[in-house]
Amino acid sequence: MRDPHTYQGLAWVAAMALFMQSLDATILNTALPAISMDLHKPAFEMQMAIIAYSLAVALFIPLTAWAAAKFGTLTVFRCAVFTFVLGSVACAAAPNLESLILARIIQGIGGAFMMPIARLAIIQSVPKHQLLNAWNLMATAGLIGPILGPILGGWLVIHATWHWIFLINIPIGIVGIWAAGHVMDNIKGGEEKLDWTGFLLFALGLVGLTLGLDLLGETHQNPFLTYGSLMVGIGLLMIYVMYAKGNERAILPLSLFRTRTFTLSILANLFIRLSASGIPFLLPLMFQLSFGFSAEMSGWLLAPIALMSVIFKTVIGHILNKFGYKTTLISSALLMALGIMAMAWWDNQTALVRIVMNLMWYGACMSMIFTAVNTLAVGDLSPSQAGAGSTILSIVQQVGIGFGIAVSSIILNVYRQFFGNEGELLQHAFSYTFLTSSLFAIALICTLVRLHKTDGDHLRQTSKLSD
Incomplete structure (x- = not known):
């Protein structure tokens, strides 16, 4: 076991990995129109560049525990960071959309292993009394990434080129690979048959x-x-x-779905993604292609979503303790739907204050609903089921992002063909896309109604809520 002074260093290494991953998950949104122009592809058909990453992460997450047991945490972590950086370089060098999608898949493979292995290394190495400090340090980096991502992406597009949104991962990755060798043990486990x-x-x-x-x-x-x-x-x-x-x-046992709250939470997660996960993809397109805003302005306008999500986490525990999971989730789903519907009434004359307030409302609702539903998903699982349940939840979250963007793209394409691709007609297409996406919230509410009033009561007050 390493010197106790390296525990903080291990948390910093995990924080760097989480920062890269969370930054990369959001930085691409504001740059899509600029990338599409350079690659000679319609901006409305660039969604696979985002979906490919989330899908690759979802596909390879189930292999992380097996890989760590077989090859060791340090070896797998270093390979994961190297693969992520390699994918970033390939993204920056991509001459066309197909190459960019392939590079994003490579990035996603690295991203799938980085954070689960970093978390595993912390669990295996950090004493229990220092574990909370390590988690908090790591989580802070994960919260900064989504705030900084859209802003940095927009700024780089205006003041440099879109290639730099990927190249910034190189120095962070190199430092992470070097630092991991000093603070992380190469711990192996009992090799299981995959x-x-x-x-x-x-x-x-x-x-x-x-x-x-x-x-x-x-x-x-x-x-x-x-x-x-x-x-x-x-x-x-x-x-x-x-x-x-x-x-x-x-690899993903179906017996977990005998737990009622787990099944309802997974189903709710999918409907949340279908109704809301396409929003960060649609907004930069609307701001730049319909409103005529710059990429930098689009990035700043997306920041309130993540910022409010971070701020709202400080009160989520109190709200759940006071009102319970069922009431809180149904109320949050209804407010989220209203927030998305309100976006349908925006146009290029809408006051920025109104847009920012609407996005803060949306961010708060998303923070509340995800924290509550994800905590409830694993709350009733036995200790022996917790690992598999957490893996399925992570997969559903990543796949849901891809599905949400793909479905939003399909809806937008239908309305673009009906209304048109220019000026006010394009704005009508976006407006009806937001209205249609909000309808998935009805299915979400119907799912949440099936929860019992007492579901999650044992998680209140003493629970440590997670996103």
């Missing part, structure tokens, strides 16, 4: 489904490839369900 059959069925099924949804959002699509991908993806996922049913050694 369920490769289940992994391949699940991974290929998700790839097919996500690719099909993305292709549906494009103006010019190949029907055979589009619907073929959807059918193959759905078919493989159905086969996985049959394969995993009753199989406790499956």
Whole structure:
């Protein structure tokens, strides 16, 4: 075991990894119009550059525990950071959209391993009495990334080139690889046999489904490839369900869904993503292509979402303790839907104060609903189920981001074809997209109504809420 003085260093290494990952998840949004122009692709068809990263993270998260046990935490962490940086360099050098998507997949593979391995290293190495300080230090970096990402992305597009939104990962990654060698032990575990059959069925099924949804959002699509991908993806996922049913050694055991609150929380997570996760993708496009704002202005306008999310976390515990999980979640879902609907009445003459207030409202609702539903998801699982439950939750969160963006893109494409792509007609397309997206919140509320009034009571007051 390393010297106790290295515990803080280990937390800093994990913080650097989380900062890179959270920054990269948001920095691309404001730069998409500039990237699309350089790569000669319509800005409305750039969504796969974001989806590919989230999908890759979701696909490879289930392999992290197995890889750490087999190769050691330090080895896997360093390889993950190197892969992430390599993907960043490839993104900056991408000559076309297809190359950028491939590079984002490489980034996502690195990102899938970075944070789970860093968390595992902290759990294995840091004494219990110092664990909270390590978590807080790491979490702070994760909260700064989403605030800084849109602003930095917009600033770099205006004052440098879009390539720098990826190249800034190089020095951070190099420092992380070097520092990890000084503060992280290469701890291995009992090597477990990996369920490769289940992994391949699940991974290929998700790839097919996500690719099909993305292709549906494009103006010019190949029907055979589009619907073929959807059918193959759905078919493989159905086969996985049959394969995993009753199989406790499956990579993602279905027995977890016998826990009612876990099932409802996972379903709620998907509806939250469908109704709200496309918003950070749609807003920069609307601000720049419809309102005529600069990329830098678009970045500053997105910052209130993340800033309010951070600020609101300080009161979420008090609200849940006072009103309970069911009441809080249903109220938050309703307020979130109203916040998204309000965006449909914006135009290029709307006062910036009104836009900022609306985005702060949306950010607060998202912070509340995600914290509550994610805490409730794992609250009733047994200790032996907690690891698998946390993995499934992480996968659903990442896949949900991709699905939310893909569905938003499909809806926007339909309305663009109906209204048009210029001026006020384009603004109508965005407005109706926001209104349609808010309808998913109705399904969310119907899901949350099935919660019991007492669900989550054992998590109140003494619980440590998580995002």
